[in-house]
Amino acid sequence: MTFPVPFVSAPASLESAWIDYNGHLNVAYYHVLFDRAVDDLFATLGLGPSYASRRRLSTFTVEAHVCYLAEVPVDSIVTVSSQLLAADPKRMHLFQEMHSVGSGTLHATCESLSLHVDLERRRACDYPPEIRQNIEMLLTAHAGLPVPERTGRSIALKKA
Secondary structure, X not given: OOOOOOEEOOOEEOOHHHEOOOOEEOHHHHHHHHHHHHHHHHHHHOOOHHHHHHHOEEEEEEEEEEEEOOOOEOOOEEEEEEEEEEEOOOEEEEEEEEEEOOOOXXXXXXXXXXXXXXXXXXXXXXXXXXXXXXXXHHHHHXXXXXXXXXXXXXXXXXOO
Protein backbone atom coordinates (compact mmCIF):
# COMPACT_ATOMS: atom_id res chain seq x y z
CA MET A 1 0.00 0.00 0.00
CA THR A 2 1.29 3.47 -0.87
CA PHE A 3 0.09 6.73 0.64
CA PRO A 4 -0.04 10.25 -0.82
CA VAL A 5 2.51 12.62 0.69
CA PRO A 6 0.82 14.47 2.28
CA PHE A 7 -2.64 12.92 2.19
CA VAL A 8 -5.01 15.43 0.49
CA SER A 9 -8.79 15.32 0.72
CA ALA A 10 -11.12 15.67 -2.24
CA PRO A 11 -12.14 19.27 -2.96
CA ALA A 12 -15.11 20.34 -0.85
CA SER A 13 -17.63 23.13 -1.38
CA LEU A 14 -19.15 24.98 1.55
CA GLU A 15 -22.75 24.29 2.52
CA SER A 16 -25.01 27.34 2.87
CA ALA A 17 -25.86 26.44 6.49
CA TRP A 18 -22.17 26.76 7.35
CA ILE A 19 -22.04 30.49 6.54
CA ASP A 20 -22.44 32.74 9.56
CA TYR A 21 -23.78 36.28 9.94
CA ASN A 22 -20.33 37.66 9.04
CA GLY A 23 -20.69 36.17 5.57
CA HIS A 24 -17.94 33.57 5.88
CA LEU A 25 -17.38 30.02 7.11
CA ASN A 26 -18.42 29.68 10.77
CA VAL A 27 -15.66 28.38 13.05
CA ALA A 28 -17.57 25.18 13.86
CA TYR A 29 -17.46 24.09 10.22
CA TYR A 30 -13.70 24.35 9.94
CA HIS A 31 -13.77 21.40 12.34
CA VAL A 32 -16.26 19.58 10.12
CA LEU A 33 -13.96 19.95 7.11
CA PHE A 34 -10.89 18.86 9.11
CA ASP A 35 -12.83 15.91 10.56
CA ARG A 36 -14.07 14.75 7.16
CA ALA A 37 -10.48 14.80 5.89
CA VAL A 38 -9.38 12.71 8.89
CA ASP A 39 -12.21 10.27 8.18
CA ASP A 40 -10.91 9.85 4.61
CA LEU A 41 -7.35 9.31 5.84
CA PHE A 42 -8.42 6.87 8.55
CA ALA A 43 -10.55 4.90 6.07
CA THR A 44 -7.42 4.53 3.92
CA LEU A 45 -5.63 3.12 6.98
CA GLY A 46 -8.45 0.62 7.55
CA LEU A 47 -10.04 2.61 10.40
CA GLY A 48 -13.29 3.58 8.67
CA PRO A 49 -16.94 3.07 9.69
CA SER A 50 -16.93 -0.65 8.82
CA TYR A 51 -13.92 -1.14 11.11
CA ALA A 52 -15.84 0.45 13.98
CA SER A 53 -19.00 -1.59 13.41
CA ARG A 54 -17.23 -4.89 12.68
CA ARG A 55 -14.39 -4.76 15.22
CA ARG A 56 -16.04 -2.47 17.82
CA LEU A 57 -12.85 -0.41 17.79
CA SER A 58 -12.48 3.20 16.68
CA THR A 59 -10.58 6.44 17.18
CA PHE A 60 -11.51 9.43 19.33
CA THR A 61 -9.96 12.87 19.01
CA VAL A 62 -8.70 13.78 22.48
CA GLU A 63 -7.12 17.15 21.70
CA ALA A 64 -7.19 19.62 18.83
CA HIS A 65 -5.75 23.07 18.21
CA VAL A 66 -7.09 25.12 15.30
CA CYS A 67 -5.47 28.30 13.98
CA TYR A 68 -7.76 30.47 11.83
CA LEU A 69 -5.49 32.29 9.38
CA ALA A 70 -7.70 33.67 6.61
CA GLU A 71 -11.44 33.92 6.06
CA VAL A 72 -13.07 31.23 3.95
CA PRO A 73 -15.45 33.10 1.61
CA VAL A 74 -18.89 31.75 0.73
CA ASP A 75 -17.97 30.51 -2.76
CA SER A 76 -14.76 28.74 -1.71
CA ILE A 77 -13.75 25.22 -2.61
CA VAL A 78 -11.16 23.83 -0.22
CA THR A 79 -8.93 20.83 0.27
CA VAL A 80 -7.35 19.61 3.48
CA SER A 81 -3.89 18.08 3.59
CA SER A 82 -3.13 15.72 6.46
CA GLN A 83 0.33 14.81 7.71
CA LEU A 84 1.04 12.10 10.28
CA LEU A 85 3.70 13.52 12.61
CA ALA A 86 3.98 10.68 15.12
CA ALA A 87 2.29 7.51 16.28
CA ASP A 88 2.57 4.94 19.03
CA PRO A 89 0.59 1.74 19.74
CA LYS A 90 -2.55 3.72 20.74
CA ARG A 91 -2.24 7.27 19.39
CA MET A 92 -1.71 9.34 16.26
CA HIS A 93 -0.49 12.95 16.13
CA LEU A 94 -1.73 14.73 12.98
CA PHE A 95 -1.27 18.13 11.40
CA GLN A 96 -3.69 19.46 8.78
CA GLU A 97 -3.83 22.49 6.52
CA MET A 98 -6.94 23.84 4.77
CA HIS A 99 -6.26 25.55 1.41
CA SER A 100 -8.44 27.13 -1.26
CA VAL A 101 -8.49 25.34 -4.56
CA GLY A 102 -7.18 27.75 -7.19
CA SER A 103 -5.61 30.51 -5.07
CA GLY A 104 -3.87 28.13 -2.67
CA THR A 105 -4.71 30.43 0.26
CA LEU A 106 -3.94 28.77 3.60
CA HIS A 107 -7.12 29.31 5.63
CA ALA A 108 -6.51 27.26 8.75
CA THR A 109 -4.42 24.59 10.41
CA CYS A 110 -5.44 21.88 12.85
CA GLU A 111 -3.11 19.86 15.02
CA SER A 112 -4.75 16.91 16.74
CA LEU A 113 -4.16 13.82 18.80
CA SER A 114 -6.37 10.78 18.30
CA LEU A 115 -6.67 7.76 20.54
CA HIS A 116 -7.59 4.19 19.55
CA VAL A 117 -10.54 3.03 21.65
CA ASP A 118 -12.35 -0.22 22.44
CA LEU A 119 -15.99 0.81 21.94
CA GLU A 120 -17.33 -1.83 24.35
CA ARG A 121 -15.05 -0.90 27.25
CA ARG A 122 -14.74 2.81 26.27
CA ARG A 123 -11.03 2.56 27.03
CA ALA A 124 -7.87 3.12 25.05
CA CYS A 125 -6.32 0.04 23.47
CA ASP A 126 -3.55 -0.84 21.02
CA TYR A 127 -4.18 -0.85 17.30
CA PRO A 128 -4.39 -4.37 15.85
CA PRO A 129 -1.17 -5.45 14.05
CA GLU A 130 -2.51 -4.92 10.51
CA ILE A 131 -3.67 -1.38 11.34
CA ARG A 132 -0.42 -0.62 13.14
CA GLN A 133 1.44 -1.76 10.01
CA ASN A 134 -0.59 0.67 7.86
CA ILE A 135 0.09 3.49 10.33
CA GLU A 136 3.81 2.72 10.24
CA MET A 137 3.77 2.81 6.42
CA LEU A 138 2.02 6.18 6.49
CA LEU A 139 4.48 7.47 9.09
CA THR A 140 7.38 6.35 6.88
CA ALA A 141 5.79 7.98 3.82
CA HIS A 142 5.37 11.27 5.72
CA ALA A 143 8.77 11.18 7.44
CA GLY A 144 10.37 13.25 4.67
CA LEU A 145 7.90 16.12 5.03
CA PRO A 146 9.07 19.14 7.02
CA VAL A 147 7.57 19.57 10.48
CA PRO A 148 4.96 22.32 10.07
CA GLU A 149 5.88 25.66 11.61
CA ARG A 150 2.66 25.82 13.64
CA THR A 151 3.18 22.42 15.30
CA GLY A 152 3.13 22.50 19.10
CA ARG A 153 1.54 25.94 19.48
CA SER A 154 -0.19 26.94 22.67
CA ILE A 155 -2.50 29.79 23.57
CA ALA A 156 -1.39 32.56 25.90
CA LEU A 157 -1.48 36.32 26.20
CA LYS A 158 2.00 37.75 25.93
CA LYS A 159 2.94 40.34 28.49
CA ALA A 160 3.67 43.74 26.96
